[in-house]
Amino acid sequence: MSNIGWIGLGNMGNPMCKNLVKAGHEVTVWNRTKSKAKDVLAMGAAWETSPKAVAQKADYIFIMVSNGAILKKVVLGENGICDGLTEGKIVIDMSTVSPEESLPVNEAVKMKKCRFLRSPVTGSVVPAEKGLLGLLLSGDRTAFEEVEPVLDVLGKNKYWIGAKEEARVMKIALNTMVGNTTQLLAEAVTLAEKAGINVETCMEVISGSAVGNLIVQSKIDAINEGKYEPAFSVKMMLKDFDLALDAAKQYETSLPVTALTRQFYEETVASGRGDEDYAVLVKRLEENVGINR
Known part of the structure; x- marks a missing residue:
């Protein structure tokens, strides 16, 4: 030992x-x-x-x-x-x-x-x-x-x-995928809800489809219940997006989707939800399009 x-x-x-x-x-x-x-x-x-x-x-x-x-x-x-x-x-x-x-x-x-x-x-x-x-x-x-x-x-x-800082960059890159995927999930859920599909049915279909990855699977209960206890907070995701954009400058690459999605996380912090789980992007978008549940 x-x-x-x-x-x-x-x-x-x-x-x-x-x-x-x-x-x-x-x-x-x-x-x-x-x-x-x-x-x-x-x-x-x-x-x-x-x-x-x-x-x-x-x-x-x-x-x-x-x-x-x-x-x-x-x-x-x-x-x-x-x-x-x-x-x-x-x-x-x-x-x-x-x-x-x-x-x-x-x-x-x-x-x-x-x-x-x-x-x-x-x-x-x-x-x-x-x-x-x-x-x-x-x-x-x-x-x-x-x-x-x-x-x-x-x-x-x-x-x-x-042999150097590669693990740092790889982790940041992965977290941009997690954060951007969650915004896509929010858009899919709210579109379905506005068409009259209840959120439980929507999440069942999404999670059972080709896009039902581990990110989606891990957020089913939170989205169905509308309760976003922080496994990983909005503020932490925003911090990681900032790391990604700094790394993009350092390594001379482009992260246009990440730059846009960062604004949604910033908006969520500004609305007082920075300490909730990052999947609260779903609730943010629901409210923005007039869904109250």
């Missing part, structure tokens, strides 16, 4: 960390809000008072935080992970951040004669709970090979993508 450090116990980090504890690993955790660590501590994880202290204690340090600014703070800031690193340790960041935000973290870890692995994940809370996430991996290949048995606890599918 491995000696693991875990930084970040939000919606995704909490169930992922729990799976490592269940698997018998020695896990030490830190989170900005200690109350969010209650469940994992009850399962047997240990608490430390700073990312530095976690890094001093663990051989493999996992990070799962909500954005690049927090990533840089917990790694590079005072009492951050780098302050606690000693030679030979591995830092595995599973957050969704930009290549630009990732680069200084990689350089700082290397300066400590340690290795850095980028491993953003695909999937939401339920796959995280079941240990069925997809793991996108890039960085130090030897680090991946060493830590792979631990990663097996977290994810069903692992994809090695490259």
Whole structure:
């Protein structure tokens, strides 16, 4: 069993960390809000008072935080992970951040004669709970090979993508597909509803058709019930769309559909629904066309 450090116990980090504890690993955790660590501590994880202290204690340090600014703070800031690193340790960041935000973290870890692995994940809370996430991996290949048995606890599918920031870009690209697909779903649902088809029938047909992918399948209950508890919030999707548009500038490519759909997410935040699940785009469009249910 491995000696693991875990930084970040939000919606995704909490169930992922729990799976490592269940698997018998020695896990030490830190989170900005200690109350969010209650469940994992009850399962047997240990608490430390700073990312530095976690890094001093663990051989493999996992990070799962909500954005690049927090990533840089917990790694590079005072009492951050780098302050606690000693030679030979591995830092595995599973957050969704930009290549630009990732680069200084990689350089700082290397300066400590340690290795850095980028491993953003695909999937939401339920796959995280079941240990069925997809793991996108890039960085130090030897680090991946060493830590792979631990990663097996977290994810069903692992994809090695490259030696640098490729995993970051791939995750951002995937999230643009998720977000854009949801706008298409909203348009299909509202068109059917305006024609007199009830939403349950509409979702049954869509989910059973050629376009009934996992994104659609995962949102059936939320759309049928009109309740959008956040598995992944509108604000988080908007953040990822901004990362995508920044990456498009960096790599000189065009994302015209993403740029347009971003405005719908922005509108949803402005209407006070930024903390709801991103599938609330369906409700936004229903209201815009006069559907009240």
